[in-house]
Amino acid sequence: KTNTAMLDVYSTINSVSQNFSLPSAPPLPPPSSPPTVSRYELQKRRDWNTFGQYLRNHKPPLILSRCSGANILEFLKYLDQFGKTKVHNCNCPFFGDPHPPAPCNCPLKQAWGSLDALIGRLRAAFEENGGRTETNPFGARAVRLYLKEVRDTQAKARGIAYEKKKRRNIKQRISTNICD
Numbered sequence: 001k002t003n004t005a006m007l008d009v010y011s012t013i014n015s016v017s018q019n020f021s022l023p024s025a026p027p028l029p030p031p032s033s034p035p036t037v038s039r040y041e042l043q044k045r046r047d048w049n050t051f052g053q054y055l056r057n058h059k060p061p062l063i064l065s066r067c068s069g070a071n072i073l074e075f076l077k078y079l080d081q082f083g084k085t086k087v088h089n090c091n092c093p094f095f096g097d098p099h100p101p102a103p104c105n106c107p108l109k110q111a112w113g114s115l116d117a118l119i120g121r122l123r124a125a126f127e128e129n130g131g132r133t134e135t136n137p138f139g140a141r142a143v144r145l146y147l148k149e150v151r152d153t154q155a156k157a158r159g160i161a162y163e164k165k166k167r168r169n170i171k172q173r174i175s176t177n178i179c180d
Contacts, residue, residue: 040121047118048125051075064131069140076115076146083109088157098158112151119143 054075055062062071086100087109094100123138133139 044121044125047121048129051122054078064126067137069137069142072119072137072140072143073146076110076119076143079115079118080107080109083107083111085109085111085154087154095157106157109154112147112154115150116147119147 052064055064055067085108086104086106088095088097088100088104088106092104092106094102094104094106119138123136126136126138127133137143
């Protein structure tokens, strides 16, 4: 009789729990996906890691806090070996020709636009990694002058004059649009 009573109590509890639901915790939101990182941020991280690797492999190894504009110039010149832009030498018959008719032995270098963008990303990464703006080696005067020299040299070598775009004031833009 005791076993039967126990079974009855158990079945009663079981049926009650099936008929009445206890308040449950609110459902958990689905696990959030990691925030998407922009292409710029990915490239900046990749560039920063590449520069860090360059510092570690440098003979003798360099530390970031001791880097100067001269070290950055050395890094930019090192990158030229991986360039894909043909830059004609002064004595090349195709110097100044934007569309040379034949191949030549002039070196391939990094394009000015690529170097300029790289320095911009590395300047930002330096500051994001704890560096101070006033000690940022990527913003050194020597680096800015080098980039200007590369831009001018590559423009001459390809026969393309680089002219800085002049900003027109708003009144000129409005009057130009009205006349068009």
